[in-house]
Amino acid sequence: MGIDRVRWGIVATGNISTSFTKDLAVLDDAVVTAIASRSQDSAERFGAEFGIEHRFDDYQRLIDSGVVDVLYIGTPHPQHYSIARAALQAGIAVLCEKPVTLTAKQARDLIAVAVENDTLFAEAMWMRTNPVVQAMFADLAKGVVGEPMQALADFGFHRQQLAPRLLDRDLGGGILMDGGIYPMTFGYMALGRPEEVKAVGSLNEDGVDLSVAMAWKYASGAVAALTCGLRSHHPFTASVSGPEGSLLLPGAFHHPEYYVRQTASGDERVDVPVHGLGYHYEAAEVMRSMRAGLVECPALPHAATVEILELLDETRRQIGVSYPGDDEYLGG
Ligand SMILES: NC(=O)c1ccc[n+]([C@@H]2O[C@H](COP(=O)([O-])OP(=O)(O)OC[C@H]3O[C@@H](n4cnc5c(N)ncnc54)[C@H](OP(=O)(O)O)[C@@H]3O)[C@@H](O)[C@H]2O)c1
Structure with a gap:
């Protein structure tokens, strides 16, 4: 991928999106070109704080905008799946907060969509890149x-x-x-x-x-x-x-x-020297993998994402925790 500066789009203006966006400033070869929020006011506030040019009041509008190479998703977990799927289908790389989905079945589906569209997909398990x-x-x-x-x-x-x-x-x-x-x-x-x-x-x-x-x-x-x-x-x-x-x-x-x-x-x-908040390491790994034309980031492997979600599925079953949508997505 012949890109000088990777163009990032940020989805959601909450806590982790703020920390992640702050840390992206550490990387010379990254630029945040777009922010999307459920509200224009929040998008404007966040955009003004970080000097982001394009500000959307709808996540899909950012995906359709054509101004980003990679999307970072910082919504609560249940929203990750449909946003990540839409981005991957549009050929936009995705770094999605952990857990990427509520179930292993959903994560397997996202990986299949990433492979089908030859587009990078990674879980933001930043601990792995520390x-x-x-x-x-x-x-x-x-x-x-x-x-x-x-x-x-x-x-x-x-x-x-x-x-x-x-x-x-x-x-x-x-x-x-x-x-x-x-x-x-x-x-x-x-x-x-x-x-x-x-x-x-x-x-x-x-x-x-x-x-x-x-x-x-x-x-x-x-x-x-x-x-x-x-x-x-x-x-x-x-x-x-x-x-x-x-x-x-x-x-x-x-x-x-x-x-x-x-x-x-x-x-x-x-x-071991560490700097910044610690989120730029995963972003750098994602950009390196995008430039190498990979669909998977070696430091954030798909197999680990899926297998840990399988363990989460089983743990939830044993302790009796269920979420709306489990009927459709648990198992399989
Ligand atoms: N890697 C880490 O260190 C780390 C740390 C904390 C959290 N996380 C992960 O990041 C995700 C978000 O956590 P957070 O602490 O940043 O949450 P948060 O502060 O509540 O922010 C979530 C944002 O998601 C958007 N959103 C979309 N649909 C929503 C809904 N129905 N209800 C509430 N907000 C909604 C909102 O942004 P808009 O209003 O702008 O759309 C909101 O500000 C979680 O999956 C969590 O596991 C990771």
Whole structure:
């Protein structure tokens, strides 16, 4: 793809769209040309804040505008699917917030549409592109702690005033989909796809999950213990261990500033330079993949997106969390 500066379009003007757009400024070869919101006022406010030329009061109008190469989608999870599908069908690359869809079936469909249209599609699992996380997993792959046999990861916080979408089933509410996906991604990166999954969860009266604990088991005998919650402030740490020691990510493990190598020679803090808010790394990977003409970003693999959604489907089934549309999209 012979593009000098990749033209980004941003869908939605909420929290994460704001952080992502701020961080794109780190990249000289990226330019934000369009913003779309459900309201013109919000599009104007966001456009003025970031100096964005084209401002739309409708997501589809941005997709039809012809002024972007790639779309970043920062709406609540249930809206991701139809927006991503429309963009991919129009031949616009997509970087979509996590979880990309509510079900694995929907994610498989988006990947098929991406392949059909020869257009890049990636889940914005920014943790995977964080340089500290990458360095820690490179150590693991080198065998610094031996064969990994245990992973622990935890993501949870308590606030008096939670963002309303977190408790709203119609908006994909619950900590599992929003936060649990990080410990699950850590467990998956450390040990792969588990053979057996067990989960327990506490739900509120609306059927929204507030606390979840998952146990994963592997044919090798390895296990993972993964937790997430909205009722207490958690340490936000993650570790992977083998017979020779452990590799630890301090809080917040999904965008850490360093990691710790714990082996027979003692504890060693390993610093890896990181800058910005941490979102420009995934954007750079997407642009690199677009320029290489790929439909999949190697750092944000489709298989991981789908398999983690399959694990989310199964975990939701075990703890009894359902969303509108599950009848059509769960299974298959
Ligand atoms: N990677 C990360 O670090 C990270 C962090 C937080 C969240 N996320 C993910 O990003 C997504 C959005 O989270 P957020 O915290 O940014 O949410 P948010 O602050 O509530 O923003 C969501 C935006 O989506 C748009 N939207 C479209 N349909 C909507 C609806 N029916 N109700 C409410 N808003 C709607 C709105 O923008 P307009 O009014 O402009 O259309 C809204 O501002 C989620 O999928 C979440 O998992 C990722």
